[in-house]
Amino acid sequence: MSYRPLSPVELDALKEIGNIGLGNAVTSLAQLINRRVNMRVPRSSFLPFEEMIELVGGYEELVGCVSLRVLGDAPSIVLYIFDKESTFHLVDMLMGLPVGTTGELDEMAQSAIKEIGNVLTGSFVSAISMMTGLKMITTVPLFAFDMLGAVLTSLMVAAGRVEDQVLVIETELFHNAETLIKGHFFLLTEPGAIDRLMAALGFSEGQGS
Amino acid sequence: MEPAKVASDPVEIQVGIADYKIGRDPARLITLGLGSCVGVSLYDPVLKLGGLLHLMLPDSTQFSNVTKPAKFADLGIPLLIDEMKKHGAQLSRLQAKLVGGAQMFSGLDNKMVLNIGQRNVEKARALLKDAGIPILAEEVGGNRGRTMIFDTSNGKVSIRMLGSKLKVI
Numbered sequence: 001m002s003y004r005p006l007s008p009v010e011l012d013a014l015k016e017i018g019n020i021g022l023g024n025a026v027t028s029l030a031q032l033i034n035r036r037v038n039m040r041v042p043r044s045s046f047l048p049f050e051e052m053i054e055l056v057g058g059y060e061e062l063v064g065c066v067s068l069r070v071l072g073d074a075p076s077i078v079l080y081i082f083d084k085e086s087t088f089h090l091v092d093m094l095m096g097l098p099v100g101t102t103g104e105l106d107e108m109a110q111s112a113i114k115e116i117g118n119v120l121t122g123s124f125v126s127a128i129s130m131m132t133g134l135k136m137i138t139t140v141p142l143f144a145f146d147m148l149g150a151v152l153t154s155l156m157v158a159a160g161r162v163e164d165q166v167l168v169i170e171t172e173l174f175h176n177a178e179t180l181i182k183g184h185f186f187l188l189t190e191p192g193a194i195d196r197l198m199a200a201l202g203f204s205e206g207q208g209s
Numbered sequence: 210m211e212p213a214k215v216a217s218d219p220v221e222i223q224v225g226i227a228d229y230k231i232g233r234d235p236a237r238l239i240t241l242g243l244g245s246c247v248g249v250s251l252y253d254p255v256l257k258l259g260g261l262l263h264l265m266l267p268d269s270t271q272f273s274n275v276t277k278p279a280k281f282a283d284l285g286i287p288l289l290i291d292e293m294k295k296h297g298a299q300l301s302r303l304q305a306k307l308v309g310g311a312q313m314f315s316g317l318d319n320k321m322v323l324n325i326g327q328r329n330v331e332k333a334r335a336l337l338k339d340a341g342i343p344i345l346a347e348e349v350g351g352n353r354g355r356t357m358i359f360d361t362s363n364g365k366v367s368i369r370m371l372g373s374k375l376k377v378i
Contacts, residue, residue, distance in 0.1 A: 053242075151244060153226055154311070157246070158245065
């Protein structure tokens, strides 16, 4: 299983999809935690997963990761990775605690983070689904809080994503200076899913490649 | 400019995901962030020669297009053994240690929590047994990510986990 090469125009289209989906997701997150959340312009590219890890931090960095599978017309995996401090901050904001209260993740905190992942993904996916007319259904979220390298490789293996390169739409979320939420978002699509997304956006297969 | 490295410094050799490397005393072989992946170390104590493999999946036969054989236990372990032999190691002297094979994610999505970690460990054990290589120690299973540091001067393997003390096997 491998990807056909995508043209710069198609990569731009994916970036645009990311932009719309994430814009929607960030709005939902802002409402959920009642804070302003900013987002960088997403990037889309093919990366070896070693590079994907380096993009976020070190292999041994402690991170929180929420992931969900997307089923339907464009099967893919959505994942959010927040660094340690941001994970704690998000829990505080969601639960209405003063920021800095949470210092470890009990079951309650874990389900709070999963809920955030759920909301982010739900709004991301519904925006894309609406724009493209494709049917997309999300599964229940999975959560891990550990070394970045261990989390990411396990996730890809479990999802059967073991190609050497992955298509990544990635962005960083952040809050204002008072409380930083540093998160990375990734959409890992299956090869067939890209073609369907492209077709739904009006690209014919292989155009411009 | 930095001063040149002192020759007696232990050299660190990093082993990437789906990769393997060989090192000789005083080299230390390191692989970072093992989750469901398994690190397999082989050691020839006479030559003080070591090899370390970072495998991701048990079985290559379900995949039509294999670009990195070291990704799979069934291809990677024989490769590692061959590479050790090429450097003069004797099969009868080889000793193995296994690290990793954890279940990192919690949740209810059955498709995603199929225990690949455990299958990786079982496959590695079976392949080493077939090759006649004894497994001296293991640090496998659980739900924690691990970094594996293999010291070729004495064959000892150190395991680093976040928030825990270094463990040596």
